Amino acid sequence: MQAAHTLTPSQLSEFLLQVATVRPVFIWGPPGIGKSALVQQFAADVGLDCVSLLGSQLAPEDLIGVPQIEAGVSRFCPPSMIARQAPYCLFLDELNACSQEVQKAFYSLIHERRIGDYRLPEGSIVIGAGNRAQDAAIVKPMSSALINRMVHVQLRVSASEWLAWAKAHGLHPLVIEYLEQRPDHLWSPPPKHEEPFSTPRTWHMLSDALHAWGESLPPVGAEALAMGCLSPNHAAQFKAFGKLAGDRHRLDAILKGDARWPHEPHDRDLLYFLTQAFRARLIKQLPEDRRALSGDVQTFVHRAKALLKDLAQISLEMARLVVAPAEAGTEEAALPGWFLVEVIRDLPRLAAQGNG
Structure with missing residues (x-):
């Protein structure tokens, strides 16, 4: 499934503030565009702890817990990271990478905010996220029953918003200057074969590596970093941009x-x-x-x-x-x-x- 309407990160933050507080929301989008970071920031903005569960690594018992005998009656005890007393934001990342058995375990949690006898505290928020089938990521068909329990929206990349964020968070000047000239290179579709591709995440990775290496970075190191993080075409152009050195406004x-x-x-x-x-x-x-x-x-x-x-x-x-x-x-x-x-x-x- 692919949600028809797309939102930028700032628009999605407002959408979550108005909608996620009353109904579960599912965020669709390609890898590396900041879905997880956005949900974590949203939770912090509304003053809630964010508990993240990675769907691709879950088994049903990770949600419903294991049975215990109390007063001669068995009951399931969910894990402590879920069974909290204070309200929190439950983030179900890669939800559509779950097996069908795990998806079924989510039904009552998403729709009724309940697992067995445990109910999420009043004021808790449930948000899911996942990649699309065309993104060459690990995805499984999401059951109609699960789809029908959430409000769906798609996140899209905004170069202007990302650049404003990058400047505020001190990303490497070379990365910022390059993307100011080539904002269309912030994101590229996932390739059909195994090679790096450009996303906000990989530009952030490249920035961290450039900062770590410092002024001693040789040309061969810069090329290796670019080729290891970005789409081949973008990496070649970033390398050329780096050669401009003090004349980046050519x-x-x-x-x-x-x-x-x-x-x-x-x-x-x-x-x-x-x-x-x-x-x-x-x-x-x-x-x-x-x-x-x-x-x-x-x-x-x-x-x-x-x-x-x-x-x-x-x-x-x-x-x-x-x-x-x-x-x-x-x-x-x-x-x-x-x-x-x-x-x-x-x-x-x-x-x-x-x-x-």
């Missing part, structure tokens, strides 16, 4: 006319990074409807087409990357159609002017 300089595209063979990785950053800047700044162009954006359009012509003279392959269609199966946006039409119309004329 694209702004190129757009202003204060610098040129790098053209030496050994700068090909830099050129590739700047090409992709140029495409991302175009997607961000160009409106879908040409009639919405302001004077400043019109000037930017003229400059962009001239830069595209210059780039094509260095590498036709790189120029084609700028105007290529969005890749199928990704959430990457495409360039506006009117801009592509103008590029096709104007590039021969611009090239002729350049040769004059």
Whole structure:
């Protein structure tokens, strides 16, 4: 199952505050985007302890406990981490990775907030979370009875919210600066084969490793860290970005006319990074409807087409990357159609002017 409506982390926090206090909520989303951290922060914000159970590691007796004889009558005693006296937030992580037997053990806990004779204290909150079937994670079909006991919502990545969080929590400047230029690289879909892929979690991991290594980090170490945490394409571009060192605003300089595209063979990785950053800047700044162009954006359009012509003279392959269609199966946006039409119309004329 996939919940139809998606929320950013800040929107989900408000949603939990209004809904989870009265009904159990299930959060869907791909790995590494912060579902667990968000629930833990929510519990802290409302003043409750957060007890996390990992569904993929549970057996039924971990919930219902084992039978004990009291006054000649057997009764099940749930574990102490669940059977608490004070209200708390019970977080059922990877709930849809449970076996069917464990899922059934959750029925009364989720719907009636009860396990055997034990009831969750008044004011307790139950929240579940899990990955989607398309995420290549360990998931099992969730029974209709369990689905029907919760309110479902899907969490989506927000680059702006994550960057604000990253700055407030002191993540490595290189990670922050890179993602400010390439916010579309914060998350990538899980690959169909075994290789690292980019998520907010892996960027946080990379930041921790960069902080730990410090100023003595050699280029080979930086490359190994990037390749070990990020999607291969993102890792290559992060490596190129690191080579910019004290000149990490090269694209702004190129757009202003204060610098040129790098053209030496050994700068090909830099050129590739700047090409992709140029495409991302175009997607961000160009409106879908040409009639919405302001004077400043019109000037930017003229400059962009001239830069595209210059780039094509260095590498036709790189120029084609700028105007290529969005890749199928990704959430990457495409360039506006009117801009592509103008590029096709104007590039021969611009090239002729350049040769004059």
